Amino acid sequence: MWSDFIDDRSQLIERRDYHKMSTKTSDIKTFSEFVAGVKDLLEHSATEKGYNNTGVDGMNEMYQFVQNLSHNDNHAIGEILYKCVRFTNKNDKKDLVKIAAWAYLIWKFGI
Numbered sequence: 675m676w677s678d679f680i681d682d683r684s685q686l687i688e689r690r691d692y693h694k695m696s697t698k699t700s701d702i703k704t705f706s707e708f709v710a711g712v713k714d715l716l717e718h719s720a721t722e723k724g725y726n727n728t729g730v731d732g733m734n735e736m737y738q739f740v741q742n743l744s745h746n747d748n749h750a751i752g753e754i755l756y757k758c759v760r761f762t763n764k765n766d767k768k769d770l771v772k773i774a775a776w777a778y779l780i781w782k783f784g785i
Contacts, residue, residue: 679739716779747784
C-alpha cells in the first residue's frame with residue numbers, strides 16, 4: 675500500500691501557489707522547448723558520449739547492448755527512478771527532460 679511509503683516529512687511539503695507565479699513571456703515554457711530538449715539529449719548528447727550515432731529514430735546501440743545483457747529494461751527504469759528522486763531533491767528541470775528521454779527509449783526499444 676502506498677501509505678506505507680509516506681512518512682511525516684512528506685506531509686510538510688508546501689504546495690506551489692500557481693496563481694502567484696510569474697507569467698512574463700520569458701518565463702513561459704512551451705511543449706516545443708521540452709520536446710527539443712529531449713531530442714537534443716537523444717541525438718547530440720548520445721552521439722557525443724558514444725551511445726548512439728544513428729539519430730533519435732535510429733538504432734540506439736548502447737541502450738540495446740545493455741538491454742541484451744539484462745534481458746529487460748530495468749536499467750532505463752532505474753535511471754528514471756533516480757532522476758525522479760534527484761529532481762525532488764534539487765528541482766533541476768533538466769532531470770524531467772532526462773526522464774522523458776529514458777521513457778522514450780523504453781517506449782521505442784522496450785521488451
